[in-house]
Amino acid sequence: MGGGGTGPVPAQVPGLELTAFGAVGMLTPLVLFRTLSRSAQEGGSRVACRTRRIVIAVPTFREMLANAKSAIREVEPAEAEQEIADGPAVVLDVREPDEYEQGALPGAVHIPRGTLETSVEGRIPDKSSHVVVYCAGGIRSAFAAQTMQELGYTDVASVVGGFNRWKDEGRAWLAPRSLAPEQRNRYQRHLLLPEVGEAGQLALLDSKVLLLGAGGLGSPAALYLAAAGVGTLGIIDMDVVDASNLQRQILHNTDRIGERKVDSAKKTLTLINPDVNVVAYDVRLGADNILDIIDGYDVIVDGTDNFPTRYLVNDASLRKRIPVVHGSIFRFEGQATVFNPYEGPCYRCMIPEPPPAELAPSCAEAGVLGVLPGIVGSIQAVEAIKILLGVGETLQGRLLAYDALEQSFRTFKVHRDPLCPACGPDAGPIVIAEYDDLCMPHPVAAPAGH
Numbered sequence: 001m002g003g004g005g006t007g008p009v010p011a012q013v014p015g016l017e018l019t020a021f022g023a024v025g026m027l028t029p030l031v032l033f034r035t036l037s038r039s040a041q042e043g044g045s046r047v048a049c050r051t052r053r054i055v056i057a058v059p060t061f062r063e064m065l066a067n068a069k070s071a072i073r074e075v076e077p078a079e080a081e082q083e084i085a086d087g088p089a090v091v092l093d094v095r096e097p098d099e100y101e102q103g104a105l106p107g108a109v110h111i112p113r114g115t116l117e118t119s120v121e122g123r124i125p126d127k128s129s130h131v132v133v134y135c136a137g138g139i140r141s142a143f144a145a146q147t148m149q150e151l152g153y154t155d156v157a158s159v160v161g162g163f164n165r166w167k168d169e170g171r172a173w174l175a176p177r178s179l180a181p182e183q184r185n186r187y188q189r190h191l192l193l194p195e196v197g198e199a200g201q202l203a204l205l206d207s208k209v210l211l212l213g214a215g216g217l218g219s220p221a222a223l224y225l226a227a228a229g230v231g232t233l234g235i236i237d238m239d240v241v242d243a244s245n246l247q248r249q250i251l252h253n254t255d256r257i258g259e260r261k262v263d264s265a266k267k268t269l270t271l272i273n274p275d276v277n278v279v280a281y282d283v284r285l286g287a288d289n290i291l292d293i294i295d296g297y298d299v300i301v302d303g304t305d306n307f308p309t310r311y312l313v314n315d316a317s318l319r320k321r322i323p324v325v326h327g328s329i330f331r332f333e334g335q336a337t338v339f340n341p342y343e344g345p346c347y348r349c350m351i352p353e354p355p356p357a358e359l360a361p362s363c364a365e366a367g368v369l370g371v372l373p374g375i376v377g378s379i380q381a382v383e384a385i386k387i388l389l390g391v392g393e394t395l396q397g398r399l400l401a402y403d404a405l406e407q408s409f410r411t412f413k414v415h416r417d418p419l420c421p422a423c424g425p426d427a428g429p430i431v432i433a434e435y436d437d438l439c440m441p442h443p444v445a446a447p448a449g450h
Contacts, residue, residue, distance in 0.1 A: 002118035017190055065139060072145040075157045077166045080132050089130045092120075095143045095163070099136060101178045103167065108176075110198065112139045116147060127153045134159035134166065139334040158379035177202060183275065187229055195391045201229060205275060207388045208232040210297040212285065212313065214261040215239075215371030217303030217327045217380065219251040224381040225301075226269040226276045228390070232267060234297060236281035237261040248370040279450070285309060287434045290316045299384045300324045303377070307354035308435035314339065314347035315430050323387050325395075327380045332369050334376035337395045337414065338383050342423060349417040354439050372404055 032330040059067070075083065083089055084105075085353040093100055093108040100110050103262045111119050124131065131153060135141040141158040148156045159166065167173055178363050178441070179187065179198055190196045196204075207230050211218045215236040225233060239261050256264040262280035267280050285304075294300060294316055302324050304310055310326075317339065326347065339346050341391055379400065385390045399412045406411045 004141045011254070021264075030385070050397055061293075065142065068142045068146040069158075072142060072149065073140070073157045074160050075132070076160050077169055078133070078155065080159045080166075083130065083172055089132050090124055092124070092131050092133045092144070093163075094133060094135050094140050099163075099183075100176065102175065103163070103173050104176050105134065105163070105166070105175055106172060106251045108134075112155075113144055117145055117151070117376060120148060121151065123197070124153075125194075127151070128155065128402045129153070130155045130157075132159060136164055138162040138165075171327050183229075186273075186275075190228070196389060200389050200391075204229045204385070204388060205231040207296045207299075208234065209299045209301060209384055210234040210236070210294055211301045211303065212309075213237055213303035213305070214249070214251055214265040215245065215303060215305075216248045216329065216368065217377040218301070219249045220377030221301050221303065221327075221381045222251060222265060222269060222382070223272065224378060225384060226273045229273065229275055230243050230379070230385075231275065232277045232280040234293070235262050235278060236283065236285055236293060237265070240285045248368065248373050248395060250374070267391075281349045285312070287312060287432050291319065291378050291432060294320055294322060297322060299387050301380050301384055302326045303380075307351075308437065310347055311354075311435050311439045312432070314422060315432055317341055318346060319430050319432065324333060325380045325383045329368055329372050329376055331366055332372065333402075334372050334402045335399055336376055336379045336383065336402075338387070340394070340396045344379075345414045345416045346420065346423040348422040348441075349420045350414050351401065352417070354437070369404055374401075375402060375404075389437055391401075 003258045024044045045091070067301075080230065083170075084091060091105050091108040093104050093110045094113040094116060096112050097108075097110075104110065107423055109123055111123055121127075131145075131148065133141040133144050133156060135144070138158060138160050141162060141163075145156045145158040152212065179191075179201060182202075187201045190201050192199075192203075209225055209230050210233070210383065211225075212232060214222065214235050214378070218235065218237070222233060222235065239258050241249075241256045241261055241264050243254075244253060246254065246257075251265045251268050252259075252261065253264075256267075261280055264284045266278040266280050269276055283289060284292075285293065290312060300313065300317060300322055302310065302313055304313065305328075313324060318341045323341065324347070325336070326339060327336045337350070338344070383394055386394050397414055398415050401412065402408070403410075405439050410445055418424055419426075422430065
């Protein structure tokens with residue numbers, strides 16, 4: 001194809017539109033051959049066609065880049081560094097994942113150029129934000145800045161020379177932690193959520209959640225927390241798998257009848273997600289070990305089924321200031337809430353003392369719909385993830401009640417009790433001791449010599 005010609009003309013095919021490309025100066029013409037008419041074929045005679053050539057000028061890459069740069073604001077690395085320091089500014093990295101993994105500006109939001117149009121409004125919702133965009137050399141960032149302006153962003157700047165020049169000039173950068181390719185594939189649906197993204201998924205992988213019980217509520221909560229990529233799951237249960245458990249405790253199966261529940265749970269969860277470290281506690285949770293067991297966990301998911309243990313967990317969580325996601329089930333009804341120590345009500349604020357035993361029979365006595373713990377346990381998993389990510393509004397200060405027969409949800413307000421002997425402003429030191437069936441607050445021992 002000559003530098004000043006239009007290139008070879010494709011063979012004419014009756015009834016079809018044909019294209020060819022050529023080069024004229026700095027513009028690339030798109031040559032279209034359009035059939036205008038043709039005569040009917042009679043007795044083997046050749047079809048006669050008339051065509052018209054239409055030439056449309058298409059800009060070259062250099063022209064496109066020049067147009068983009070003329071429409072945006074470009075800043076030198078020193079100027080960009082100052083604008084970021086003066087803040088507030090959103091730093092946007094539009095390079096590919098493998099480039100980003102090798103180094104990036106601190107705190108940069110990473111959106112590859114190829115997905116910018118579909119992702120940026122979710123990741124940077126405020127279109128009045130001051131956005132500093134960079135790539136490797138300043139070309140992709142120029143096109144990205146132009147695109148963002150077309151999407152309505154009003155304060156966007158592209159860094160001249162990109163990350164390569166930034167790094168060469170000795171400015172601050174770091175090698176960000178990132179997901180492995182197989183993790184990107186596994187958690188892809190999370191990565192598409194602006195509220196989660198790669199940073200949120202890494203936070204989940206760094207998180208530790210303790211599940212109290214590997215039974216009806218613990219089973220669905222553990223399964224979904226493991227699938228979500230919560231890095232460490234502690235499970236405490238001292239029971240063995242029984243055939244009567246399998247109606248609702250979906251962590252276990254028929255082949256594991258007679259096995260320790262924590263061992264069965266660990267097998268199931270590690271098969272679901274090898275990223276998860278499952279820590280098994282095959283012990284009875286009591287006053288002698290609860291503080292040591294819960295220490296270091298970010299969230300406690302409470303699936304216990306008796307009042308003395310719930311009050312004990314409440315006391316210990318207040319001492320350690322660990323949020324508790326509470327769940328309970330009874331026949332066709334379930335409840336869930338979040339107890340965030342000293343930020344919202346605690347368990348004793350909601351239930352100052354347990355009801356009489358005849359008014360609160362256990363599931364073993366009253367029965368439970370097998371699917372009910374799946375619903376409530378899943379809600380507990382959602383609340384735990386929201387706490388870990390710091391997104392949304394948790395059930396702190398609200399009790400969510402579910403009725404399976406009515407298929408209805410109701411929400412009730414729960415307030416902190418200013419006279420609560422556990423978390424009230426005038427409450428004494430918390431004593432960790434076993435509770436009897438009355439679950440009354442423990443008296444504080446008098447100082448020695450009194």
